Amino acid sequence: MEFRPLTDTDLATAPDWFGEIELRADGWRDATTRSAVAVADDRIVAAGIIWTSRAHDDRFWIDIVVDPAHRRCGVGTAMHAHLSHLRARGIPFMTRGFADEPRLAFAYVLGGHTIQVVPPTRISVENRSVLRSDPRVVAAGAVPFADVLHAHSDMYAWIHRSWSPVAAGFEDAVNHGLDEDLDREASAVALDADGRVTAIAAVYRDSERPLLCAETTRPDEPGGERLVEGCVRFALDVLAARGVQRVDFDGHVSDPHFLPNWAKLAPTGRWFLLVEVPPALP
Known part of the structure; x- marks a missing residue:
């Protein structure tokens, strides 16, 4: 068996099983983004790809x-x-998938270990009555968009800090496209007495159904769970008024102010895992 770079020609003539993962030609972004195929008896028998995120460079x-x-x-x-x-x-590798997927079983065979858990995402909007409103919460569209972007990147940075720290310049990556993708009427922010954004519930509209991510803008925000509760309730109320019945939540079990509010909403779905995989020994 031999290995060689994956080419555009390989992708154009790919077998159906290539479609099980997203593949790109070797070096598609820069010299660190690599992809390869394994060839046996003049036939491709495997393909693989590695890359770093624009927001994280630790794996x-x-x-x-x-x-x-x-x-x-x-x-x-x-x-x-x-x-x-x-x-x-x-640096090590990282992969992800639903808990029952064969790809994760393979990752564990390679010595992988779980570094983060994403709980089931699907929420029925009618369950929002278990959450309380908060007078400190307003629509994201009611504050300068620059403040929303700053709050969004602040939230992202600290909820990843303990298990996948952000890279320099991550803000451009995590805020890219939000001028179109963020639903500013449904998204909500909590403000302190000085007008600083202390929590955010970001509603994204670039997927099949609304996707909601919520947390405080810093880990030690006083009353953070209550602030997030008010933001989520505001967002769900707006979506309910539009006739939306179900939304997806995006969060981690380590997000301390998101998780208790998520649990109150009776979520359903599959558990998703992020797994660090060690490289092969030299």
Whole structure:
């Protein structure tokens, strides 16, 4: 079995099983974004890809897919070893998926361990009555958009700090496109007496149904759980008035002010895991 870079020609003539992951040609963004194929008997039997996020640079994301006819034969492990040698920096890998997916089982075989858990996301808007409104909360559209962007990036930075710290210049990545994707009427912010944004419930409209992410703008915000509760209630009230019946929440079990409010809303769905995977030994 031999390895070579994944090309645009490979993608144009790809077998159906390539579609199980998102693949791009080798070096599609820069020299650190790598992808490869494994070839046996003049036939591609596996493909893999590694890249770093624009918001985080502490781990390489990794995805590997193997021809169904060659699975459980060591091909995926060999691809993992090959991608380990392609890393531009000596940092570990990271992958993600629903808890019952085979891709995560493979990650654990490679020595992976869970670094974050994303709880079930689906919420029925009618359940919002368990949350309390708060007079400190207003629509995000009622404050300068620059303040909303600052609050959004502040929230993002601290909820990732303990398990995946942000990279320099992460703000541009996490706020990219929000001028179109953020629903400013449904999104909510809590303000202190000086007009500072202390919490935010961001409602994104770039997916099948509204997606909501909520937390305080700093980890030690006094009364943070109550502030987030008021922001989420405001957002759900606006969505309910539009006739929206279900929304998806995006958060982590380590988000201390989000999680208690999420739990009150009787969420349903599948558990999602983020897993760090060590590189192959030299």
